[in-house]
Structures are given as C-alpha cells and as structure tokens.
Amino acid sequence: MTVSAFLTDSTLCIGCKACEVACKEWNGVSSDGYDWSGFSYDNTLALGARTWRHVKFVEGIPEAGKGGNDPGGSPWNFSSDVCKHCEVAGCLEACPTGALVRTEFESVFLQPDICNGCAYCVVSCPFGVLERDEDDGRAFKCTFCYDRQKAGLTPACAKVCPTESIQFGELDDLRDRAQHRVAELQERGVADAMLWDPRSSSVEGTHAIFIVRGDPKMYNLPANPQVPTQCLRAGWSSAAIAAGFMLAGTLMAFLGAGGKRL
Amino acid sequence: MSELHRLQPEATPELDREQRLVLIQRDAMQFVPSDVSGLPVASAQKGYYELPMLKKPSWSWEIPLYFFIGGAAGSAGMIGAVAHVTGASTKLVRDARKIALAGAVLSPALLISDLGRPSRFLAMLRVFKPQSPMSVGVYVLMAFSAGATAANLGEWGEKHSSYSRLATLMQNLGDIVALMFGLPLVTYTGVLIGATVIPAWSRNVALLPAHFAASGMAACVGLLELMGHESPALQALGTGAALVETGMGASIELNPDPAMEPLKHGTSGWLIRLGGALSGPVPLVLRAFSYFAKGRRASRLRKYAAVSSVVGSAITRVAWLHAGTVSARTSRPA
Numbered sequence A: 001m002t003v004s005a006f007l008t009d010s011t012l013c014i015g016c017k018a019c020e021v022a023c024k025e026w027n028g029v030s031s032d033g034y035d036w037s038g039f040s041y042d043n044t045l046a047l048g049a050r051t052w053r054h055v056k057f058v059e060g061i062p063e064a065g066k067g068g069n070d071p072g073g074s075p076w077n078f079s080s081d082v083c084k085h086c087e088v089a090g091c092l093e094a095c096p097t098g099a100l101v102r103t104e105f106e107s108v109f110l111q112p113d114i115c116n117g118c119a120y121c122v123v124s125c126p127f128g129v130l131e132r133d134e135d136d137g138r139a140f141k142c143t144f145c146y147d148r149q150k151a152g153l154t155p156a157c158a159k160v161c162p163t164e165s166i167q168f169g170e171l172d173d174l175r176d177r178a179q180h181r182v183a184e185l186q187e188r189g190v191a192d193a194m195l196w197d198p199r200s201s202s203v204e205g206t207h208a209i210f211i212v213r214g215d216p217k218m219y220n221l222p223a224n225p226q227v228p229t230q231c232l233r234a235g236w237s238s239a240a241i242a243a244g245f246m247l248a249g250t251l252m253a254f255l256g257a258g259g260k261r262l
Numbered sequence B: 001m002s003e004l005h006r007l008q009p010e011a012t013p014e015l016d017r018e019q020r021l022v023l024i025q026r027d028a029m030q031f032v033p034s035d036v037s038g039l040p041v042a043s044a045q046k047g048y049y050e051l052p053m054l055k056k057p058s059w060s061w062e063i064p065l066y067f068f069i070g071g072a073a074g075s076a077g078m079i080g081a082v083a084h085v086t087g088a089s090t091k092l093v094r095d096a097r098k099i100a101l102a103g104a105v106l107s108p109a110l111l112i113s114d115l116g117r118p119s120r121f122l123a124m125l126r127v128f129k130p131q132s133p134m135s136v137g138v139y140v141l142m143a144f145s146a147g148a149t150a151a152n153l154g155e156w157g158e159k160h161s162s163y164s165r166l167a168t169l170m171q172n173l174g175d176i177v178a179l180m181f182g183l184p185l186v187t188y189t190g191v192l193i194g195a196t197v198i199p200a201w202s203r204n205v206a207l208l209p210a211h212f213a214a215s216g217m218a219a220c221v222g223l224l225e226l227m228g229h230e231s232p233a234l235q236a237l238g239t240g241a242a243l244v245e246t247g248m249g250a251s252i253e254l255n256p257d258p259a260m261e262p263l264k265h266g267t268s269g270w271l272i273r274l275g276g277a278l279s280g281p282v283p284l285v286l287r288a289f290s291y292f293a294k295g296r297r298a299s300r301l302r303k304y305a306a307v308s309s310v311v312g313s314a315i316t317r318v319a320w321l322h323a324g325t326v327s328a329r330t331s332r333p334a
Helices: A018-027 A090-094 A146-150 A156-160 A171-187 A228-256 B002-007 B017-029 B062-085 B090-114 B118-125 B133-160 B164-194 B208-226 B232-254 B258-264 B266-279 B281-292 B295-329
Strands: A004-009 A053-059 A076-082 A100-102 A108-110 A166-170 A193-196 A208-213
Touching: A004 A076, A004 A171, A018 A053, A018 A156, A076 A208, A090 A100, A090 A108, A090 A228, A156 A166, A166 A171, A171 A193, A171 A208, A228 B062, A228 B164, A228 B208, A228 B232, B062 B090, B062 B133, B062 B164, B062 B208, B062 B295, B090 B118, B090 B133, B090 B164, B090 B208, B118 B133, B133 B164, B164 B208, B164 B295, B208 B232, B208 B266, B208 B295, B232 B258, B232 B266, B232 B281, B232 B295, B258 B266, B258 B295, B266 B281, B266 B295, B281 B295
Parallel strands: A004 A208
Antiparallel strands: A004 A166, A053 A076, A100 A108, A193 A208
C-alpha cells in the first residue's frame, strides 16, 4: 500500500497562491469571498469548507536591517496549509455515517454522497480543517486529490507549485528529504528551521508535514494536537457512574416513599 | 513634448529641490507607527494573527433544545418504569411515560432539522461506530423512542383493546427499554460534547455526563411536579439533583484551568452561572423551606423550585453550547 504524503517547505514558498487556485479549479470548489483581512497578504485566513489549500503569510515584528530571508532576522514566511490527513483522525472516528473513510493511499476522504451534515467532524478536528458549508449543508475538506491519485497523478496543488515548496510522495521518503533539508538550512545559518511532524502526539503523526521557520505555533500548528477519542474512556465512565446513581437514587426514592401512593 | 510639460506640477517651482525631499520625508514620517506592538503579527504566544485554531461548532438552536428535551425525556422513561415497578400512583407513571413519549417524538425531529441534509438522516443508520458518541447516541435515541412508544401504546391497549395481556407485555417491555436507554440518553450528550477538541468541553469530559444527568433529572422532576404530582419521592429526587448541580457549579467556578475561561467570563460565563443558580442553590433552598412549610404553602414552594429547575436545566444546555463557541473562537495552538 502506498502511504501518500505532502511535505510543505515554507522556506521555498513564494506566496503565489497557485496551489489555492489549482485546488479550487481541479476540485470545482466555489468562491470563499473577497474580504480584505489586513493580515499581510492573507485574505483567505483559514482552511474551511471552500478552502482546501490556504497560504499563510506569517509576519513577525520587523527588525531594522534584516530582510525577509535573512537567516538571523525576523522572518516573513509563507506556508501553504492543508488537511493533515492524520494517522489517527478525529474526524474519521467521530463521523457517524461512515462518510469519512481511510483510502488505499492512507489519506482521509470525505464521501460527499454519504455525508448528511451532522457537523460532528467540525468539532473533532484538532486543526480546524473541517467545516460545514452553510449553503450546501454538508462538510467538505481536502480530498488529497483522490481522483488524481487513483489515476497515478500528483495532487493539483503539488503539481502547480512553481518552487517545489509542496512536495508529494511516499511519507517515509518525504520524512528523509525533510530531515536533510532542515540540516542543510541550519548549516546555511537558518538556525530556526525545523520540521513539524507530530508523531509523538495522540494523532500519531500526519500525512502532511511542514518545514517552518521559528515556532510552529506562529503558523497555528499545535505542538501537541490531541485526538478527541482519547476522552472517551473518561466520558463514558462518568456517564456509567452517573446513570448508576440516577437509577439507584430513583429506586431508593420510590421505595422509600412506597405505599404512600402519591 | 509640450503636453508632458503641462502635466508637471507647478505648485512648488520656487522651492529648492532638496528642501522638497525633506518635506516629502516629513509627510511620510506621519505613517511610521511609533509603537509596533499593536500591529497584527504571528507569534508563538498568540498564534497566527490571533485567528482561531479550531472551527466553532456549527450546530444551531435545535441541539441545546434537544439536549434539554432528551435529558428530561430520558429521565422520565427511567422514572416511569421505576415508579411502575415500585407501585407508585398510576397517574404519576402515566405522566412520566407521556413526558418520555413527547421527548421521543421531539428529539429526532430536532436532530434531523439541525442536519445540513435532513433528507439523509438515514445515513446515520448505515453503520454503528462505538468510537463515535454521535453514532452511539443515534441508536440510543432510536431504541429509547421505540421503548417509550411501546410503553404508552401498551398502557393505552391495556384499557382500550381486547388484547390486554399482550398490551401489558408491550407496556412492560417498553418500560424496560425506556429505562435501559433512557439512562444513556440523559448522559451521552455530555460525552458527545466532551469528546471533542473544544477546550472548554474536553477539559470537562468527566464532569459533563454527570452534570447533564443531574440537570435532566431535575428537569423531569420539575415537569412532573408542575403536572401536579407531590410524591415525596419526587421531592427527594429534586433535592438530590439540586444538591449535585450546586456541587457542579462550585467545581466549575473553582477550577483554575485557563480553558474554563468561557465558563466564567462574558455572556457564556453568565449564562452558565444563571443556569447553575437556577438548577442548584435556588431550588435547593426552596425545597428546604418546603420541607418545613405546610399545606398549600409547601406545594407552592415546590412549584417554584420546579419552575426554577426546568428553566435552569434549559439555560444550562444553551450556556454549554455557547461556551463551546467562545472556546473555539479563542483557541490558540498549544
């Protein structure tokens, strides 16, 4: 089985947004509006039902004399965000219809012909990727270009990327490549380059990994994403104990009041 | 050639050209911020331009209302069955079953109407996923609805049909099912929102099912009391639920976890407090007074306690849903 993955290298991204455009065109995703955000060149703001690739313009506090690509300076980085296709995916576990499935490429795929728009996946994604489209009623997210992968093609975003900032391939290959790239960057003086790959968290790794500069939190990438299924034991235990008390209490109350027939 | 000359400004011919540059610089300086700390930036503390990391729940008003109705109905199914077995008054049994039936009809309607694609409700039933509280909840609700309907039908058939033995069997089986699935119907909604990524919910995953259980019981007892029942069993249950709700309110208030912020501040915080007060201390005090009061005064105090509990239970569910929205909106990467 192929384990497909994306490696997105923010040190190569030029912020052209070709990935956003290609994704929308290939997948027929409708417009997400024309709002000006005031946050650098990012007017898309977040992934959502109608945004499956999103270029972040991560702007720090400027320092005089240090430009955007200065190895020691405050960076102005661009990074194309996407569904992480988690190893243990909160959305996939939560989906009550089975619309969300794991494909033969190990990606997480939402079958739109089954989704009934219950929106439970929306609150189960630790990265805020899934969203219910209020016009359509169903939830939507990145398909990892399942149709293209089926035909042996590269996902649309990776195909159009002019700088190979978005790389597509086998997860293990990309992990090797990412480690070499980070080492190379650090050798060149980009000391804050690092790989975001949350393998030790409860999502047990993702199929979209990112090379970033500085703290990944600046990119809204959590260091320790948590899959909600780990809360189930505590929740159901509490539910069982509470149910036990309810029943016992009711029995005692009615037996205690027995015979009074009120 | 002559046209180009005409396009040039004629306002500053007398100024020294170097002096003009100084003026331009002075104008430009107005736009240099003296303090850059207020500019939108991405930082490790506040994340990406302080934009939320998580999506807010997209459920609308149907869901908190369903939590409330499902909670009251589930408790009623259980109370009706227990009251029947322990030989309480037939009217109490009948009224409890009626509340259960009303909930059994309204709950699926509310759930379906909140779906983005209501016509595809049946997609819920094509799989059973024990790891999804939503999936478990759907089956619990289906079973409960069947039980509550059977109990009511059996009760009716016992009187009005010639198959009274069959009707009794149906009524008893319905009671058993309503009890078995009524208990999880009250509590699963706590697991449903607790087992999510929303910080204010997931930090309380162990508290929520018990909290919702007490809230559902209080609402059901309150409704029965408002229907005119004055059984001491209901008084005891109402007092117990109010006691638990008081404890829940205190534990929320005293928890220093930063994820609890939406439960303590702003609109959602005040809704939690209002719901908590109306479910906990207020009915507790009213019921305590009614123990010592006599006759009509005692039953009036119990009615007040009942109204307070029912309203408090409904507000509590609205408050928790709202707190989840605030919690998502303020979520930062951790």
